[in-house]
Amino acid sequence: MQGYTERIQEAARRLLADKRVDVVIGFRKGTVPFMNEPFLAKNLDQVRQLHWDGNCGINLANYLPKRTDRIGIVAKGCDSRNIVVHLLEYQIKREQLYILGAPCRGMIDRRRILASLDGRDPSSAEEKDGVIKVVGSDFEVTLDRQEYLQENCSICIHRNPVIFDELLAEPVPEQQDVDRYPDVRQVEAMSPEQRWVYFDDLIKTCIRCYACRNACPLCFCPTCFVEESRPQWVGKSIDPTDVRTFHFLRAYHVAGRCTDCGACERACPVGIKMRQFTKKLEKDIKELYGYEAGVISDQRPPLDTYRPDDPQQFIK
Amino acid sequence: MTEIYIAKDKLPATIGKLMNEHLVYGPVFEGQYHEFIELKAGDKIDLAYQNTRLSPKGLFHPHSERMCQFSLAKDDPEAGIVKEAPKDYSARIILGIRPCDAYAFRLDDANFDTPTIKDPWWTKRRAATTLVGLGCNQPCRSCFCTSVGTGPFDPSGLDVLLTDLGDGFLLQAFTEKGETFARKVPDGEPASPAARQKAGALKQSAEAQLGTQFDPKAIAEKDMLELFNASFWDEVQFSCINCGTCTFLCPTCWCFDIQDEVNETQGNRMRIWDSCMFPLFTLHGSGHNPRSQKLQRVRQRFMHKLKYYPDKYQSGVACVGCGRCVQHCPVNIDIREVARLMSATCVCPA
Numbered sequence: 001m002q003g004y005t006e007r008i009q010e011a012a013r014r015l016l017a018d019k020r021v022d023v024v025i026g027f028r029k030g031t032v033p034f035m036n037e038p039f040l041a042k043n044l045d046q047v048r049q050l051h052w053d054g055n056c057g058i059n060l061a062n063y064l065p066k067r068t069d070r071i072g073i074v075a076k077g078c079d080s081r082n083i084v085v086h087l088l089e090y091q092i093k094r095e096q097l098y099i100l101g102a103p104c105r106g107m108i109d110r111r112r113i114l115a116s117l118d119g120r121d122p123s124s125a126e127e128k129d130g131v132i133k134v135v136g137s138d139f140e141v142t143l144d145r146q147e148y149l150q151e152n153c154s155i156c157i158h159r160n161p162v163i164f165d166e167l168l169a170e171p172v173p174e175q176q177d178v179d180r181y182p183d184v185r186q187v188e189a190m191s192p193e194q195r196w197v198y199f200d201d202l203i204k205t206c207i208r209c210y211a212c213r214n215a216c217p218l219c220f221c222p223t224c225f226v227e228e229s230r231p232q233w234v235g236k237s238i239d240p241t242d243v244r245t246f247h248f249l250r251a252y253h254v255a256g257r258c259t260d261c262g263a264c265e266r267a268c269p270v271g272i273k274m275r276q277f278t279k280k281l282e283k284d285i286k287e288l289y290g291y292e293a294g295v296i297s298d299q300r301p302p303l304d305t306y307r308p309d310d311p312q313q314f315i316k
Numbered sequence: 317m318t319e320i321y322i323a324k325d326k327l328p329a330t331i332g333k334l335m336n337e338h339l340v341y342g343p344v345f346e347g348q349y350h351e352f353i354e355l356k357a358g359d360k361i362d363l364a365y366q367n368t369r370l371s372p373k374g375l376f377h378p379h380s381e382r383m384c385q386f387s388l389a390k391d392d393p394e395a396g397i398v399k400e401a402p403k404d405y406s407a408r409i410i411l412g413i414r415p416c417d418a419y420a421f422r423l424d425d426a427n428f429d430t431p432t433i434k435d436p437w438w439t440k441r442r443a444a445t446t447l448v449g450l451g452c453n454q455p456c457r458s459c460f461c462t463s464v465g466t467g468p469f470d471p472s473g474l475d476v477l478l479t480d481l482g483d484g485f486l487l488q489a490f491t492e493k494g495e496t497f498a499r500k501v502p503d504g505e506p507a508s509p510a511a512r513q514k515a516g517a518l519k520q521s522a523e524a525q526l527g528t529q530f531d532p533k534a535i536a537e538k539d540m541l542e543l544f545n546a547s548f549w550d551e552v553q554f555s556c557i558n559c560g561t562c563t564f565l566c567p568t569c570w571c572f573d574i575q576d577e578v579n580e581t582q583g584n585r586m587r588i589w590d591s592c593m594f595p596l597f598t599l600h601g602s603g604h605n606p607r608s609q610k611l612q613r614v615r616q617r618f619m620h621k622l623k624y625y626p627d628k629y630q631s632g633v634a635c636v637g638c639g640r641c642v643q644h645c646p647v648n649i650d651i652r653e654v655a656r657l658m659s660a661t662c663v664c665p666a
Binding site for chain 2: 030031032035036037038039040058062063111115119121122123205207208209210211213214215227229232235236237238239266267269270271
């Protein structure tokens with residue numbers, strides 16, 4: 001994905017100069033290794049801050065709802081799928097958008113890299129030819145990029161944007177023969193008691209900061225159910241029942257809509273494997289309806305339509 | 317001030333002895349990161365750690381605290397009477413806390429322990445606790461304690477400061493509680509001048525590495541409304557997703573919500589961490605919300621830490637430079653960058 005930065009800046013400059021868009025949403029280089037910051041370029045001066053590398057894991061579709069201007073937006077495969085979901089859910093209009101599609105080779109899992117450094121503090125990192133060179137004051141290590149992708153990226157089958165106005169580069173080859181659900185099958189094979197323990201263990205460190213929810217492009221409700229106060233639906237403490245309620249309801253609310261972009265897992269400050277909740281639902285939707293969220297933009301999603309031949313064996 | 321040297325191989329026995337008399341908390345690696353936990357036999361305290369993921373504020377101001385309890389049972393003569401929930405205030409030692417995190421408690425005292433208002437739970441826990449700190453030989457790149465009035469070996473929030481000299485620790489007691497602690501370390505030997513010298517060199521080197529990353533005084537001198545109305549907030553706020561990561565990980569964010577939770581006839585009055593990043597935080601009963609917009613909430617966090625708190629208490633900024641928010645903000649909003657914007661010479665209006 002080298003060279004995207006120049007292409008993004010060139011396109012942004014052109015789109016802003018031609019008044020084709022009012023703003024461009026992309027990333028600017030972060031202040032710490034393996035982090036970039038979502039950035040809104042409003043004028044030609046700001047365009048030179050736009051940047052791209054393997055640390056653009058945040059889903060930029062999250063910044064679209066409620067915008068009324070014309071927006072240029074850089075979109076990886078997953079971001080583009082969430083743009084489709086936004087279009088289907090009337091969160092943004094297609095004519096407001098100019099989508100700069102970014103064929104993607106996966107984003108870097110910063111937490112796994114930091115864990116592999118065993119407490120050593122990196123000062124900079126550089127990606128080149130499939131490797132990541134990490135440098136600190138008294139060390140230098142070279143890591144295989146493919147091995148340190150975000151987990152959702154390593155099993156991604158939609159690396160190329162599904163909707164775009166122009167592509168920043170030639171499409172990348174899609175990964176073939178990917179088994180997306182070995183972990184889900186393991187959980188399915190558990191007894192109910194084992195599953196209960198498994199999920200309780202996953203969320204035992206939750207601090208109810210809602211980074212998972214707020215990083216998610218699907219969470220645009222004006223008032224989230226956890227914030228309803230008249231009457232209050234769910235307690236706010238870290239009582240296990242309330243924590244469970246939040247996580248299970250959140251997962252069900254994104255059923256049939258989640259694109260497995262991994263933003264929730266990436267954002268969680270305590271490293272909860274958030275996708276363990278959503279992947280099972282994603283698998284069910286795929287098996288029941290043959291549907292993948294955010295891939296088709298001109299057909300209603302299965303969970304907001306009724307068809308007489310819908311599967312209903314789960315109604316007992 | 318007592319100064320003793322204790323060899324590392326003698327430390328486990330010393331900790332074991334302390335555990336017989338006190339609750340002892342120390343940094344332990346659990347799951348994916350370090351956390352302060354109450355040490356039990358067999359727990360592996362790691363004094364080579366950098367810092368805990370969550371700040372140790374939870375040991376004094378827990379995320380979810382049952383303050384009071386009450387009964388709503390019709391046949392209970394004491395129904396409706398709110399009673400303080402019983403708590404454990406046993407003597408405890410927090411071993412290996414970083415100087416910045418300990419200094420944070422002093423800043424938090426401005427809220428919980430004032431001449432007129434004393435939060436009973438905070439002050440009782442503070443009184444029952446001896447803070448045995450561990451100086452930072454190797455600060456992280458996201459640290460900036462020296463820019464905000466503390467430092468990698470600042471003893472001002474501590475009872476005891478330990479300095480890791482390689483094969484052992486220099487132990488310096490700074491308070492009465494610290495002296496009491498030092499007397500309980502049986503295997504100490506008098507600190508040699510060489511040990512003191514080495515500790516001094518480590519301090520100097522760590523402070524030099526950190527340098528000065530921004531100048532909070534320049535912010536203090538600015539006009540409040542000029543900062544409030546500055547145009548840069550629009551750029552700062554864009555990427556913010558309004559999660560509570562920064563505030564929940566922060567050692568100096570003390571805000572909380574109070575909720576009554578009732579299960580059938582038994583109720584608890586809970587005190588739960590809250591965050592100025594959440595819209596509900598400022599929602600009035602009338603439905604009006606003075607901080608309904610993201611920009612207002614983002615601005616509030618930085619203005620509170622770097623402008624309102626210093627203006628109100630005249631004791632420096634409400635930030636200790638631990639860098640947790642820098643490391644863990646999911647969208648890389650960096651308080652050091654914001655402070656630089658706030659302290660820049662010209663904060664021109666839009």
